[in-house]
Amino acid sequence: MFIQIFFIYCALMIIASSILAVSLRNPIHCVLMVLILFFHMAGLYLTLNAEFLAAVQIIVYAGAILVLYLFVLFLVSLRDEIRLVPFIANAWVGRAVAVGLAGVLLYAVLPAFILGEKGKWPVEAVREVTHTKVIGQELYTTYLLPFEIAGLILLVALLGGLVLARRERGEGDNEVQTAEEPPSENASIQGEVSR
């Protein structure tokens, strides 16, 4: 009974904070709403006996990725944030697409499932060896190659982030000038284009 009340609480908080995260105007508030969402997601992982993943959710998602988002939001000044043309011009079309997708997926998901054959790690066995140890065993035996590839992906992301965010020598001086005197900005952008 308690666990169901806990689930309903977490589910309501997740839905509410996700809707707020995509609808609030201030990007900082959006990121903070997603932070609340990640904490409740970790709570749901605890109800599913996935303690290691709950810890990873809080440490990596809330601790690293969201802090990265916050730093980029602080780098990019809020007055003139970067905007793209939305994929679909009218916002209501996007909402209708999302609601329709939700309807179709719920229609597919909600009927009772026939579960497939059980794996070899029931809850009692996992509790006996502890969850982190089970994940480690599987990760370093069965999924060794994907694990190495994940490391490679992280390396590529690290290098890519460095190369993308690095400031070219000379470009920075240009930028300081343009920030101080806005009229010359067009000229410098044209100079960059011609270069």
Next chain:
Amino acid sequence: MIPLSWYMALAVMLFCVGVCGFLTRRNVIIMLLSLELMLNGVNLNLVALSYYLDSVRGQIFTFFIITVAAAEAAIGLGIAVTLYRSRRSVHVDTINQLKG
């Protein structure tokens, strides 16, 4: 004991809120954030199924998804910073140049 369909319904709703945010918002960073919401919906689905099937396969997949999400956030935000740097005060209506 919580039925499996509750978890799956919650995951579906989270995914669709992410889709809605991705399609309607115009700020690049919020679009990336909606992508994270979608990934979290998928993660919840995988963990719930791995619990009900007595297997840790779904949890390992979730682990890898978190890794890829971190990489995607780093690259995407790097692109956002570069974009902001090259189009400082220009209101970006169309990003239609490959080099410039």
